[in-house]
Amino acid sequence: MIISRVILKNWKNFKDVDISLRDRVFVVGPNASGKSNFLDVFRFLRDIAKPGGGLQKAVTDRGGISKIRCLAARTFPDVEIEIHFSEYGESMPAFRYSIGIKQETRGYRLPYLTHEKVWSGNDLILDRPDKDDKKDRERLIQTHLEQINANKGFREINKYLENIVYLHLLPQLLKHPSSFTGPDLPGDPFGKGFLDRISKVNDKTRKAWLRKIETALKVAVPQFKEFNYTEESGRPHLEAVYDHWRPKAGKQREDQFSDGTLRLIGLLWSLQEGDSLLLLEEPELSLNGAIVSKIPALIYNLQKPRKRQIILTSHSTDLLNDRGISLDEILLLEPTHEGTLIKPTSNIPEIRAMMDGGISPGAAILPRTKPRNINQLTLF
Numbered sequence: 001m002i003i004s005r006v007i008l009k010n011w012k013n014f015k016d017v018d019i020s021l022r023d024r025v026f027v028v029g030p031n032a033s034g035k036s037n038f039l040d041v042f043r044f045l046r047d048i049a050k051p052g053g054g055l056q057k058a059v060t061d062r063g064g065i066s067k068i069r070c071l072a073a074r075t076f077p078d079v080e081i082e083i084h085f086s087e088y089g090e091s092m093p094a095f096r097y098s099i100g101i102k103q104e105t106r107g108y109r110l111p112y113l114t115h116e117k118v119w120s121g122n123d124l125i126l127d128r129p130d131k132d133d134k135k136d137r138e139r140l141i142q143t144h145l146e147q148i149n150a151n152k153g154f155r156e157i158n159k160y161l162e163n164i165v166y167l168h169l170l171p172q173l174l175k176h177p178s179s180f181t182g183p184d185l186p187g188d189p190f191g192k193g194f195l196d197r198i199s200k201v202n203d204k205t206r207k208a209w210l211r212k213i214e215t216a217l218k219v220a221v222p223q224f225k226e227f228n229y230t231e232e233s234g235r236p237h238l239e240a241v242y243d244h245w246r247p248k249a250g251k252q253r254e255d256q257f258s259d260g261t262l263r264l265i266g267l268l269w270s271l272q273e274g275d276s277l278l279l280l281e282e283p284e285l286s287l288n289g290a291i292v293s294k295i296p297a298l299i300y301n302l303q304k305p306r307k308r309q310i311i312l313t314s315h316s317t318d319l320l321n322d323r324g325i326s327l328d329e330i331l332l333l334e335p336t337h338e339g340t341l342i343k344p345t346s347n348i349p350e351i352r353a354m355m356d357g358g359i360s361p362g363a364a365i366l367p368r369t370k371p372r373n374i375n376q377l378t379l380f
Ligand SMILES: Nc1ncnc2c1ncn2[C@@H]1O[C@H](COP(=O)(O)OP(=O)(O)O)[C@@H](O)[C@H]1O
Pocket: 011, 012, 013, 014, 029, 030, 031, 032, 033, 034, 035, 036, 037, 038, 066, 067, 068, 069, 070, 071, 072
């Protein structure tokens, strides 16, 4: 299954969005245009659906409704999210899920549902507030998505949302997890517990996935020879062997890997893990341009057998220059006074004309994401 359409009202810097999604989506736009906020819609739904999560926690973790609701919204409207799920390669949605959220004006000022609806095909199978909700308004502070005994008819979408993965691997966190104390973040977005994730996979699968990564690293990283998983005093580690004139000196642990190597390992691992939606934040960071230019093909090859959807944000011309990317896979974010707009680049005539003239997607699209007065930056 993939998420084939997203409709947003008043979600962070998106006042009004209705956009179709392909199985591979590239989100581009200026700094602070809302790329991460767009990915956060899916993380938000995951945080509602997962065990130990729920609506209240998902909202609190984001600093409350006032942080979520669009600043450009008119007086007290609700935040609304609707997503459509389709089978891979089909356009008719198998399910639709829609919620509206508002904050109580009195008492504990908790977020509550103004509606929660689920359609299976064309049948409306959940329509809240229902008569039980009307008798007991307290019920509206929880979604049925988060309740095992209430989501039986749409468990499939609960499972899908629960398993969404977001990755924005920060190499320093992975290298020195004990230096970064404090509670772990939900879903481990920055890869602090990445080694633990590797350790939890069964031996056979882990070996197979690491061999694939090894093959890629041999191509991407000079002198790279071998890649292994080890455990020492119960702690998981990654170990690489490099060609070196002193044979013993060629071994390195993850804390000595380069940032780019670690990010590439994180990317390649995550692509193989699971079959729910994968959200990748700027996978080009710390990587050489030649490697970045191969990321779209890598994703295509690894996602195809699993029929898995991937949405990534990027600022990289190298990445978008891949000729295999079609314009309707690239979404361009355009900030306006009335919130950010999201447009498929295939709907922008100038970009299509440039592509017809032989210009690559990266060169046609990314210049539109640079600040208008960029030259003034040097005046400091
Ligand atoms: N509730 C909100 N209403 C309007 N804008 C918001 C809201 N919350 C965050 N923003 C804006 O969103 C921007 C950050 O978006 P972000 O997704 O981090 O950008 P990007 O990832 O594209 O760099 C900031 O400019 C911030 O002011």
